Amino acid sequence: MRHGFVKVAAVTPRLRVADVPYNTQEICKKMEEASRLGIKITVFPELSVTGYTCGDLFAQDLLLQAAKEGLKEIAKASGEMDGLFFVGLPLEQEGKLYNVAAAVNRGRILGFTTKSFLPNYGEFYEMRQFTEGPKEPEEILFAGERLPFGPQLIFEEETMKELRVSAELCEDLWSVESPGAKAVQKGAVILVNLSASNELLGKAEYRRNLVRMHASRLVCGYVYANAGEEESSTDVVFSGHNMIAENGAILKESPVFTQEITVSEIDVKRILGERRKNTTFHRREGVTDRIPFSVGWEETKLSRFISPTPFIPEEATRGKVCEEILTIQAKGLQKRLAHCGGKSTVVGISGGLDSTLALLVTVKAFDYLGQDRSGITAVTMPCFGTTDRTYQNACRMAKGLGVTLREIPIKEAVLQHFADIGHSRNDHSVTYENAQARERTQVLMDVANQTGGIVVGTGDLSELVLGWATYNGDHMSMYAVNSSVPKTMVRYLVEHYAGTCGDANLQAILEDVLDTPVSPELLPPKEGEISQKTEDLVGPYELHDFFMYYTLRFGYEPGKILRLARQAFAGIYEEEVIYRWETVFFRRFFGQQFKRSCLPDGPKVGTVAVSPRGDLRMPSDAGSTVWLKDLEEEWGRLHSK
Template sequence: MRHGFVKVAAATPDIRVADVTYNTEKICGLIDETVKEGAKVVAFPELCVTGYTCGDLFTQEVLLQEARAALHKIASHTKGKDALIFVGVPVAVEGKLYNVAAALNQGKILGLTTKSFLPNYGEFYEMRQFTEGPSVAREILFDGEKMPFGPQLLFVADSMESLVVSAEICEDAWSSVPPSIEAAREGAVIIANCSASDETVGKSTYRRNLIEGQSARLICGYLYANAGEGESTTDLVFGGHNLIAENGSVLKEGRRFENGVIYTEIDIKRLLGERRKNTTFQTAKEPKLIRVPFTICKEETALTRTFPSRPFVPEEEGERARRCEEILMIQAMGLKKRISHARAKSAVVGISGGLDSTLALLVTAKAFDALGMERKDIVAVTMPCFGTTDRTYQNACKMSRKLGATLREIPIGASVEQHFKDIGHDLDDHSVTYENSQARERTQVLMDVANQAGGIVIGTGDMSELALGWATYNGDHMSMYGVNASVPKTLVRHLVHYYADSCEDAELKAVLYDVLDTPVSPELLPPKDGEIAQKTEDLVGPYELHDFFLYYLLRFGYEPGKIYRIAKRSFEGEYDEETIYKWLHTFCRRFFTQQFKRSCLPDGPKVGTVALSPRGDWRMPSDACSDVWLEELEKERKK
């Protein structure tokens, strides 16, 4: 369970209606299987000991006695097994019959969670046989032992106090006030739902959305174990549609109409981190729920779940296209407001023929269209210097003309050489001074051209560069509105690609495709044989790795060792462990040392869940020390 990963399972056994002996055997068999697979929390379906569809057989004492005896037998079977297991069973208490999820651990029945909401509509008539559970849990005497009985029982791992589990039963999750709400407020990070939800047309989609939404609302892991084949088909069919969700995303989904088990790992540290950040997630001021300890051993959890290697970019093509269109609109609408508020007559964009400036120009054109302004008032400035190649220069010029912008070419070589003379810098010394002087000269030109044109300078730098500090302070770091400020490099590429695919101008499309094929470079060093000599990713590392590091560091607060662990899994076959370690170490070091550049970041629109604005999502001291993060990474590397 290192790094907070807890393996869980949702299990649907084969059953026979009212055949308690057969059902018990099958449940115990699946318990053995799930424990062997390393699951620490396991959920079984509603009333699976007897079958959900027993109807009025639930009024038969012989069935209830058999079910109670079976519950004790199943509990005994869990002795020596390292898991918390929830099993659905009918239980008679004080003359009334209750639909219960029994929590079992190490040979004991720890508690009986009652169903709070009994459906009595459509195909359901549970009130005919069952009584709604009490509104508040209490202790009862159950076969000679005191035991918690009622809703919202909290089961707390004695070896891992942050692992708090609660249960609810089927309809509870479909109600207007699910019991899991209060359980989550008092600390439950995993909710197990023992369910018997039948299949009708379209219901599986609704069910999936419901569980996704509940896990998002409660910022929790959610295990949904559903009844399947073996239930009576007199009037209904049950599909065994099992689901495991975490904070709004389904991690694992069972095949419908097939009984079996699904497994994955819930990241409880991620959930707790999200809850700490989310100030509207209300924790209970005065805890009232019963807390029941259970025993599991802390041990290594082998990961089976996947982590997207490009977390900023949707994998599905249609969703990716929708995301790109939405982001372009957010960027354009942000810029539209700024131009309107500043009463700017023009917008000035430094265009290099690279990805970032291309996206900035495309967004500016979109904003001008929305404002009803003529695109000729977009001033696209190309400023060739020592490192400019003919390929990027031609692309910058062609693109500007095709978009209808006014192209201005302002070579800066002579100005930079004069600056070198002024400060006593040797032209053959290609150090950081050589590079940054060009970047700052370009920014000065853009600012002054904006003054001439009565406009504002549009920033081109992206979020990945900001995270790494890969920007010249008071050079490309500065603008009057940074449209790409919260767009990571991996997404910049897809936005330009989307624009190219959707535009109807064949010549513009060809230029944009060539920009996409051009190596990422600031072009501040002289070319070699006419080709780009300075490739950013050779110097600072692959952006797809850095964007992965950035996402999991900021979005979920993962420690570097945890990021290293999941990166090895996500990039298996693409990057070896040493390469991932090298660039993650670089990322952590640069992320801390370069905060001062982000502390005075120009305005720009937030487009996603991760952003670095010092006025919004990320407020960090510029002189914070990275030692703890780097030491933690090194410890993980040595394991």
Template sequence: IPSEISLCRVVNPSPFVPPVDELLDSRCTEIVNIQTSGLAQRLKVTNTRSLVIGVSGGLDSTLALLVAVKAFDVLGIPRSGITAVTMPGFGTTGRTHSNATELMKVLGVTIREISIVPAVMQHFADIGHNPDVHDVTYENSQARQRTMLLMDIANQVSGMVLGTGDLSELALGWATYNGDHMSMYGVNAGVPKTLVKYLVKWFADRSTDNVERNTLLDIIDTPISPELIPANSDGTIAQVTEDLVGPYELHDFFLYYTLRYGFSPSRIFLLANTAFENTYDRATIKKWLTVFFRRFFSQQFKRSCMPDGPKVGSVCLSPRGDWRMPSDACSVRWIKECEDLKV
């Protein structure tokens, strides 16, 4: 499709999010019920009454925890059976730590706090890594240490680890292999990042507890970050995900039209230029579209062994039902088409 063509119709920049308030509320209700039912069924068939989840104070783990609590309430299992673990590391900020702690308290789950700093520093010494070098080894060591703690605690309580990663992270491979990538059940696996905040807002709107509601609203307003790099001197988040990997509203747009309709990069580019005409220039859209396809192809190996999770919408990346793609698929044609786009 020539890039010079312009569209007369309106293109929704958030295709995963219903634009009508009434429809949005009912859709969020349906999605939360699907997540809750899926998790409840997994707990029943495995005869599991204990769940372990890492809570960071970010959107994804917050949504997973809220769904877990709802599932336990539906099954009549005491919320104390949910072991919520906060694991502060080198980049954890006071804001996210406080929100995680407040949320766990108000929900009445079992709370554990384990700093990963001593163990990761020992690991750096074991493998001969300089902790002043903030590279991929520095970051992934933290993610894997957290996952090991969660898995071992699950053994302690005869439970299973609930994954928190979302559909957008799976598409981009924005997860550490055998780190936050792994769990026994990924309750957010079918939820794109642009929809997560609306689901958390859905819970906030229904909360009768002021502390819970205010905590959830502050979590929604917190910049998205893995917090693996030390915070700024003023204690604020230094590592903002969208500065590194690109705006999630763009990536979710690309993801929707790639999975739902199988559109080519040039056609998606045309639609994106219309949808985001007043938000991003053509060069910016081209840049992140190229990043999207490069990451989408190269990170399939993480999706090929992803945990089970509920499908909540029209698209899903499960290798067992919806998305069968070889991990070594070649992206040359897609990337070339992206690079040839005129800006």
């Protein structure tokens, strides 16, 4: 459970309706399997000890007594197992029958969570047999022991106090004010649902969205175990549709009409981190009794999918997301232009990805405004490192888009500057590079003055997080349209525009830009080819975007990020490479904050941004020692085995 990962499972066991001994045996088998797999929380369906579809047989004392004995046997079997188990059964108390979820751990029954909302519509008639549970938890006598009985019981792991689990039953999820909502306000981090939701046309998708949004709204993990096809089919059919969700994302889901164990890992620390940031997530006042349970502490082997490109949406929705991002960028620029009465914009174009995206966004903004594209001045400023390929692409792109193209070579101006400050043109140090970047920015600002316009910035989010920008050079503009777009996403946005522009010539130019290595082109080319490749110097952007995502979106510690990266990039990068570039990431992230403290305005398009006015209020002189130490310790732990 290191780093907060807890392995959980939703299980639909083999079942015979009303055959309690058989069902008990099957539940015990699945409990044993779950324990072997290292699963710490295992959830079975609603009324799984008897079967949900017993109907009026629930009025039979023989069935109810068998269910009690079955639960005792299940509890006894758990004594040899490691895990917290939830099973469903009918339970009689004071002449009333309740639909409950029993929590079992290490040979003991810990308590009974009662169902709060009983469906009595359509195909459901639970009020015929069952009574709604009490409004607040109380105690009952069961097998000679006084046990908690009621809604919103909180089960807390003894050594990992942040692991707090609560249960709800089927219809509770569908209700206006679910018990789970109250349970998370009492501190529950994982909710489990013992369910018997029948299958109807379109219901699986509705159920999936309900679980996903419930976990999102309550900022929790959610384990949903559903009754399967071996329930009675007299009037309805069940499919065993099981799901595991975490804060709005479905981690694992079983296909409908399957009989299997659905396993994933819920990240408890991620959930708690989200709650810390969410100022509208409130705890209920007062102390809530928590029922202790214990599970073995061990390294959780991750089975959940870790995407190496967390910023990139799935292919099915990628086109829609790309169009939405481009629209947000263009609408932001549209508003800025409308506000300042600008009829002109100036964009420095290099033939690279970032400046290409900035130009495409500017064109889109002008189209929204109904203004002639000739009001966009695209400036190419060749110097020492410019290659013919990037130069030609920049010029051809500007002409293809119908914008005004200006070529302003800066070589002589930079050489004069070198002479002024006494810098040798053969000294290719940082001064050599940054002088070019600052000269280009000066040219753009002055051209904007000439045209009565504004300079549109081209730098992206990844460069800002790494500080891979020249202070008061490409770092500065009058509106930075790419400032919250990560480098990995820039590529997909340009690719999307190329594929949807309807202009074969422009598409060919954009595709060649996509094939060009990322480079600031500040050092002389070798044999006409780019000699300065950014990713050779600062590291692969797909790695840095991964590090950035988990650092800024979830506040993960570097060691945990390394663990995830090793899994996400297995077979792509060697472990030593990941570790080396993550070290670079954290050193640069902390060391370059002063550049982010004075960024120009720009539109936020996703959940990760570094605007000093909005998402990242970080001191420019914060130290990185604690973060680098955590990373080093995780690396040492991995290689001490």
